[in-house]
Amino acid sequence: MIKKILNNWKYVLKFDTEHRTDKGIITDIMHTAWQTTPSKNSFMPYRVHVIGPEEEGLKKAVYETSAAKEKNSNSRNPNPDQWEVNGNKASLLSAEYILVFTPRAEDEPSPWQIHLHEGGCYMDAWYEDKLHKYRATILVEVGLFAQAVSTLCLEQGLHTNYISSFESDLKYWEGLDFIKHPPCLIMGIGKGKHFRRDWLKKIGWDEGDHKPKFDSVVHFYGVEK
Amino acid sequence: MNNYRYVLEYDSSAFVDPQYIDDALEYAWKVTPSKQNFMPYKVHVLSPEAQDHKQILYNKALTQQASKSGVKIKTKKSLEKYNDSLTKDHRQPFFRNLKSAPYVFIFAQRVEDQPNIFQQQSIKDGQTYCQLELKDPEHDICKDIARIEIGMFSANLASHLLSNNIDVSFTECFPGELHTWTEKEFNFLKDDVLFIMTAGKGKIYRRDLKGQEGDLKPNFERIVNKEV
Numbered sequence: 001m002i003k004k005i006l007n008n009w010k011y012v013l014k015f016d017t018e019h020r021t022d023k024g025i026i027t028d029i030m031h032t033a034w035q036t037t038p039s040k041n042s043f044m045p046y047r048v049h050v051i052g053p054e055e056e057g058l059k060k061a062v063y064e065t066s067a068a069k070e071k072n073s074n075s076r077n078p079n080p081d082q083w084e085v086n087g088n089k090a091s092l093l094s095a096e097y098i099l100v101f102t103p104r105a106e107d108e109p110s111p112w113q114i115h116l117h118e119g120g121c122y123m124d125a126w127y128e129d130k131l132h133k134y135r136a137t138i139l140v141e142v143g144l145f146a147q148a149v150s151t152l153c154l155e156q157g158l159h160t161n162y163i164s165s166f167e168s169d170l171k172y173w174e175g176l177d178f179i180k181h182p183p184c185l186i187m188g189i190g191k192g193k194h195f196r197r198d199w200l201k202k203i204g205w206d207e208g209d210h211k212p213k214f215d216s217v218v219h220f221y222g223v224e225k
Numbered sequence: 226m227n228n229y230r231y232v233l234e235y236d237s238s239a240f241v242d243p244q245y246i247d248d249a250l251e252y253a254w255k256v257t258p259s260k261q262n263f264m265p266y267k268v269h270v271l272s273p274e275a276q277d278h279k280q281i282l283y284n285k286a287l288t289q290q291a292s293k294s295g296v297k298i299k300t301k302k303s304l305e306k307y308n309d310s311l312t313k314d315h316r317q318p319f320f321r322n323l324k325s326a327p328y329v330f331i332f333a334q335r336v337e338d339q340p341n342i343f344q345q346q347s348i349k350d351g352q353t354y355c356q357l358e359l360k361d362p363e364h365d366i367c368k369d370i371a372r373i374e375i376g377m378f379s380a381n382l383a384s385h386l387l388s389n390n391i392d393v394s395f396t397e398c399f400p401g402e403l404h405t406w407t408e409k410e411f412n413f414l415k416d417d418v419l420f421i422m423t424a425g426k427g428k429i430y431r432r433d434l435k436g437q438e439g440d441l442k443p444n445f446e447r448i449v450n451k452e453v
Contacts, residue, residue, distance in 0.1 A: 002384055006256035030449045034442075036226035037380075040397050042442045049450045108447070111439030119316065120294050137397050139369055140420050143376015147257075148226065150377075151384070164260055164370055178450060185373055200343075209343030211262045214254050217335070221413060222272040 095188030
């Protein structure tokens with residue numbers, strides 16, 4: 001059942017801006033993702049900022065961080081102005097909801113975390129200035145949470161996108177004063193209207209952009225195949 | 226994922242049909258999306274027979290924990306002494322599940338050396354990809370992408386296994402750098418280790434231990450900001 005649902009995931013180039021999702025559905029999805037996503041020492045060392053359908057200005061500001069990354073990156077090219085910002089990132093402008101994931105320091109540790117601390121464990125996740133040392137854990141757990149959101153959205157007939165190419169320096173996020181730490185992932189949510197795979201098909205590239213073969217990604221050791 | 230419970234000890238006598246493991250891995254590979262379709266990671270699967278590997282993994286994690294706690298481990302004997310002291314004080318690490326897990330998945334970074342046709346064309350057009358780079362800083366930058374995508378892959382792998390009543394647990398206490406994986410048992414590793422996951426039938430679960438009531442996750446409102 002879940003396989004059938006997840007097989008429906010496809011990269012959205014443009015979301016349907018007319019579509020409105022019941023707010024209760026989004027709240028329920030976020031709550032279920034929070035409830036079911038495990039976390040090392042139960043820290044959940046990240047915060048998910050949900051930008052709603054009415055916040056056009058904020059969505060544009062998020063998009064600008066992604067466009068800036070592309071502009072800055074391509075400025076090294078001798079002909080920098082020839083490249084338009086790609087459609088994958090522009091999808092953020094039509095997304096109904098945008099999620100921005102940022103690291104989060106724990107300032108209200110649980111009794112268990114205090115117990116661990118008193119037992120000699122050092123807690124990088126407690127300190128704002130040590131969060132960079134906890135980045136490896138934060139990123140894997142953001143991936144776990146984001147996948148849960150995606151699965152639950154697909155179950156509701158909604159589509160999701162992931163954007164990990166954007167300027168994370170806070171100077172690019174000044175228009176979003178609730179962002180206190182450099183973001184690590186952006187997600188777009190809504191009803192998809194145009195999909196990347198359809199565009200690829202249209203230009204004759206539908207077979208050319210595939211993921212690596214299974215054997216390139218999974219290696220069995222001590223298992224006879 | 227509602228069935229997820231952290232396993233402290235797996236039932237090593239319980240049979241886990243390898244077909245379930247194969248199916249779950251193929252499922253996760255198929256449904257997990259990846260930025261520009263690179264999947265910049267490799268999942269090394271240790272079978273129930275690879276018992277020596279699992280003891281070494283446990284020792285590596287234990288050494289890492291000792292180091293983080295300021296305890297110096299220089300010899301095998303000092304590691305055993307540290308382990309004994311934890312056992313005596315009832316402070317055995319949760320990652321002791323590594324020793325009894327029938328299956329262990331080691332996620333490592335992977336550099337793509339066979340870009341697909343679309344990627345090849347983009348490269349010809351001047352595009353650069355950190356997923357193809359062996360050297361830092363690009364190789365290091367790519368770790369961030371790999372970690373998020375490993376989280377997504379492992380979430381899908383876990384969902385499939387849990388739906389077949391196979392328990393899973395995640396481990397993040399281990400040394401990551403490839404140069405620390407010098408044992409001949411791990412000579413298949415070609416890049417830094419980023420994440421470890423275990424699977425099997427659970428025997429003892431963390432939530433069943435006494436004194437765990439205080440280990441709650443942060444409230445929903447502290448994780449999800451819906452004020453905007």
